Amino acid sequence: DKLVELLVDADLINSFDDLFHLQLTDVANLERMAEKSAQNLLDALEVAKTTTLGRFLYSLGIREVGVTTAQNLADHFGFLQRIQDADEETLLAVPDVGEIVAKHLLSFFSEPHNQSIIEQLIKAGLTWPESEPVSAAESAELPLAGKVYVITGTLSEMGRDDAKSYLQALGGKVTGSVSAKTDCLLAGEKAGSKLTKAQGLGIEILDEAGFIELLRHLGVEGV
DNA sequence: TTGTAACGCTCAGTTGTTGA
């Protein structure tokens, strides 16, 4: 936050794509910055150019479109252009997208200013892999298809993000809160209220060791 | 070399909104 304030105050960035045109000397001359920090920033921005469609959508800051909804849109459409061209009816077919979210999406993509931002970011070098979405039939064949997981606590062997990725790749759905619809709670160290709630609801609890065993049993490599 | 500001990461928890 502080750095963005500095960059804006110094008139180095006025739009999103300006971030990807920053020069080392400009950044290094800022308060509490020097060549090392400036280079780290430019390196991080270079890495950030390669992203995923879901992350790109999320980064656009569309109202009501967070990480999960953005990923749902990416999974459903596969291509940015298809999302931009989608009508309300098509958008409503995406999981967790109702009338309000669909209207926010339509409104966002109909704004010439927003279209310009997207074009400029792509011109600045942002890329992501695009592919045909996985069909419902293919998804249903995955070993954890239809299972709802919640992750809590600290996972020492793998990060929470990695655990989430494994579960999603196997067809599982990862949500943020425990409910009666949760099938299994993956509980690491220092698990808090979610563990208590899951125990109260009689939900299956899986510790990290058990999770790794499950992944190996399902043939996941590199665990 | 050292003190320190700031950041990065992870997590828990709350509140309000939305979708089913």
Place this chain on the structure above:
DNA sequence: TCAACAACTGAGCGTTACAA
């Protein structure tokens, strides 16, 4: 009505790198 999510706050801890 309930489940799930977005958005947000705040804490703790370790790391990084500037500045003196």
